Amino acid sequence: MAIGATIRTCEVELADVDRGVYEEFSLRLAQHPSETGAFLATRLLAYCLEYEEGIAFGAGGISSSDEPAVLVRDLTGRVTVWIEIGAPDAQRLHFGSKLADRVAVYTHRDPAKLLSAWSGKTIHRAEEIVLRSFDPGFVDAIVAALARRNALTLSATEGQLYLECNGTALSSPIHEHRLG
Structure with missing residues (x-):
């Protein structure tokens, strides 16, 4: 018998001062x-950090899919924001950049290695794609704090992320790297 997915629930309080987004929502x-x-x-x-109306988790990143891990659709169903996680290949970025208005990549990997891997590859509108990363150990600390049921408070201000996850307080700059 195949092992099923582990469902995690999150009650999120978001204060993204940099974008003017203040929301409370539940995630599964x-x-x-x-x-x-x-x-x-x-x-x-x-x-x-990309939260806006129409955001959803996609099928990408787990299996081969024509969707990214996170995406934003407008009211007509068109993908407006393509958000990749980890270390997507240049071909996925190229595809997403041609399909959506904006592409972002969030990684827990070494951003210098990713930028090097994408260097010289054909990526549509590469200069507009933003790669975001966090301080070493930040994502691992979140993993250690996550449970099946989670209470998260995220505050982003002036490029700094403050996160409280189930009583554990963490922070990291949000590092931005450009492809082009």
Whole structure:
């Protein structure tokens, strides 16, 4: 018998001062058996830091899919924001950049290695794609604090992320890297 996904619930209080987004919402995250804790935590951060009307988790990143891990659709169903997690290949970024108005990548990996891997590859509108990363150990600390039921408070201000997860207080700068 196949092992099913682990469902994690999150009650989120978000104060993204940099974007003027202040929301409270509930999330259900399905962690596929092959998904690492670091990938899940980064996917959760990306969802929160990109939060807007129409945001949803996609099928991407877990299996081969024509969807990213997180995406935003407008009222017509068109993908407007393509959000990749981890270390997507250049071809996925190229595809997403042609399909959506904006592409972002959130990673728990070494951003210098990713930028090097994408260097010289054909990526549509590469200069507009933003790669975001966090201080070493930040994502691992989130993984250690995550449970099946979670209470999260996220505050982003002046490029700094403050997170409280189930009573554990963490912080990291949100590092931004450009492809082009």
